[in-house]
Amino acid sequence: MPGQVKTTTGPRPEPMRSWVFASPSNLRKMKRKALLIANGELNQTDVQFGMDTCKRGLIIATDGGANQAIEAGIIPDVVIGDMDSIQPQTKELLAAKRWILKPSQEMGDLEKALLFCQEEGIEELTIIGFTGGRLDHALGNLSVLARYDRVFQYRLFSPHAELFFVRDTITLSSSPGTPVSLIPLEKAQGVTTKGLAYPLCSEPLSVGQREGTSNRATGTRFSISIASGLLLVFRGL
Structure with a gap:
């Protein structure tokens, strides 16, 4: 937050032993903390850090990020975007979850997900999968994240660094x-x-x-x- 000293202390998160996912009935109760998975590069390191940082929080994925989440063994509670990247098997596996169609091409799926988080009252937001792949997408994602850095208390994990x-x-x-x-x-x-x-x-x-x-x-x-x-x-x- 502007004007405040941000301090991260204590040991790094332990390697994860179990993942606890929010059920639909608990979405409102857990709305202040969330993990957001975008359609970029993931590896075991940032997945572990992301899940350990956001235990028992709401799990949100962009439509492309939902494919990545399934591959990493994560079941999102919410999928949001224009749904142009979703794979049929992902759609089938997540059929009972909450789907939010945002067809507008005026903004990317990451920003659509950030706006959803803002509307839901999320304050602590952990994000993975926002780098890797196409360089223009990665740079665009960083620009979008910078635009909302006063809205959320971020934890941003790439495969090799926290940002x-x-x-x-x-x-x-x-x-x-x-x-x-x-x-x-x-x-x-x-x-x-x-x-x-x-x-x-x-x-x-x-x-x-x-x-x-x-x-x-x-x-x-x-x-x-x-x-x-x-x-x-x-x-x-």
Whole structure:
């Protein structure tokens, strides 16, 4: 949230032993927390982190993401989108679930799912499957996610990193050597870091000029602050 320090502490999630899925009768009760599965790359790592972070929450998938979810052994409670990517076997397996047809081509299925989450009162939103595949889709998804980062308390997991949007200050847990990268989405002024091998002190980062890739944590915590702009921070899993 703007003006607040976001802090992630404690150990990383344990490898998952069992998955608990919401039943239709519990959708309203569990609406404040959700896992959203988009139609991108998944592997066992981000699936485990996603499920462990969002235990007992509502599980939502875009129509293409529903195919990915089934392959990963996840049963969504809600499928949303224009349904142009859904596979027949997925539709059959999820026939009893909630289907929300949104045929508009003015926005992608990820944004349709985000709007649904906003309407349902979701506050804590874990998202997987938003990277990989076509580069234009991945970049477009990051742009959409940035547009809603003030609406939700995100946990964003790609197969190799957890991602964070930073508009002010963030402090994160780490291990020595954890990979960290800083990518400016808007021109970021006054970037200062602590706890990284290659520190920045009130320096600018901007697209096409300077980025902060391939850094690493030196200890169990690191912090990043900016005076203005927007950074996308990658913390390796």
